[in-house]
Amino acid sequence: MTTTTWKTPSSTEISELFQHAAREVDTFHYLADENSRKKALTTAQSLVAALQRPEDVVMRYAWENGSQRMSLRLGVDLGIFHILVDNKGKPVSATEIAAQSKAEELLIIRIMRVLTAVGFATEADVQSYVATPLTQAITKPSLEAAVKICHDNSAQVQMKMHEYFRLNGYVCPTDSLDCAFQWTFDTEIPYFEHIHNDAERMKDFNTFMSGNRVNRKHWIDWFPVEAEIFSGTSGTSEDVLLVDVGGSKGHDLERFLGKYPKSKGRLVLQDLPGVLKNVKGLNEGIKTMSHDFFTAQPIKGKRAYTLKRPCRDILRNLMTAMTPGYSKILLDESILPDMGCPSSLAAGDINMMSIMAGKERSRRQWLELLHSVGLRLIRVWTSPDSGDAEGIIEAMLSL
Structure with missing residues (x-):
């Protein structure tokens, strides 16, 4: 040996x-x-x-990470983080947490060993705990939802992917109706339809997505909107200017109106009916429309269509509505570097592959995707604080 x-x-x-x-x-x-x-x-x-010793690093990923993710999930379910935060810096005993969460005290003690080891609480005394900045963070609705969505969906699929590849061959899946997600959950429907059929899961997904970019510069704050969208607009103030395809709760369009309240043209938020029914208090300048982006785009010939996480079928359906030389697609996306890819982006790519046979892309891969469906790249605009890892990919119909 x-x-x-x-x-x-x-x-x-x-x-x-x-x-x-x-x-x-x-x-x-x-x-x-x-x-x-x-x-x-x-x-x-x-x-x-x-x-660090290399052996210790291997064991951390192989042995510890799953228990940490599971403990976070239980902490969210039991309300442990809220119990700690609500005590406003004062210690909370395992006995008190057990009483408030209605869980066995020994179970609380065992969960808290993991959570304190990774900083989601600190030990004030034996079996007594105080909130930390991480405790505060995880009580945010979007991060609680992230823990639930990532554990209940993505992690379940990823734990089965080695079996999926062993049976189906070691090649990247390309069919969103026949990938590791369907194999894991024994279903024939795509990921988004699957979560759409579960009201609680859909609520978590929307909450997660609405807060996913909260600590990043929003594209509307740095993208040259006046030059690339307003300039050359041919419509009237009553015409549609911008369509957010699959725009969830409309946060992007709300941000757009907040910065450009007198923009010429109306804004349209499109998503599935189950998503839109949960949209509350939307600015009256934004119109909602039920639409499945796997079907043809019904709003024709507008200046700009914004989109996240596209595939060829989605792009082709959108292209049927575009006017050559006028309409633009703005893809709000991650852009993988050719070397030195950050762990979060690399993990996101694997997640996309596992649940919907999708992928994150490099600049070259984005160019290849656009060309494959008949779009031409106008420019890749990168966020000033992302290190070129996030940006807007601007495209139009090929001439």
Whole structure:
């Protein structure tokens, strides 16, 4: 049996990494922007990695991560995080948490061992706990919903994917009606229809999506709307200017109206009926329309159509409504780098593959997708704080 030995980094190597991390942190404090924060974080992670034994890292992913995800899910179900936060910085005993959550005290103690180990609470004393910033964060509705959606849907599929590939061959699935999601849940319907049939799951999905970009710069705040949408508009103030296809609760259009309240032309929010029935208090300047984006687009010849997570079929259905040389598609998307892909984007790509045979794409892959359906790329606009990982892909019909 071969034994792998771990070479302790030299004190010089550790010192250099530490000094580099300190410089990046100073830069972040001075600039206080997202790019400098990410650079400081990356350097700090390199320092941690230099001190870890490879075997320990493997075991963390193989042994610990599943228990951590499950403990977060139970914590959300039992209301543990709200109990801690509601106590406003004062310690809460396992006995009190058990009484309020109606769970066995021993179960609470075992869950809290995991949650305190990863920072979702801290121990004030033996079997006594206090909220942390992570506790505060996970009580936000969008993050609670994220825990439920990712555990109940994505994680269940991903735990079965090795079996799916073993039986079906090690190739990327391309049919959203016949991928690992259908195989795992024993269904013949696509992912979105599946969650649409479950009111609670649909509510969680919409809540998750509405808060998914809350800490990122919104495209409306940096995209040149005047030059790329308003300029050259041929319609009247009563005509439709912008259609948000599959726009969930309309947060993008609300943001658009907030910044451009006197924009010329109306805005339309499209989504499935089950989504739109839960939309409340929408600005009167936004019209709602029930629409399945796997069918032909009914609103013809408008200036701009915004969309997330498209596939060829969705794009083809949208293209039937576009006017050559005038109508634009604006894809609000992640853009994978060719090297050094961030873990969150790489994980998102695997998630897309598992639940809907989809994928995240690099610039070249986006170009290939557009060309394959008869669209031409106008420009890739990148968010100023995403490090080119997120942006708007602007496309029109090929001439």
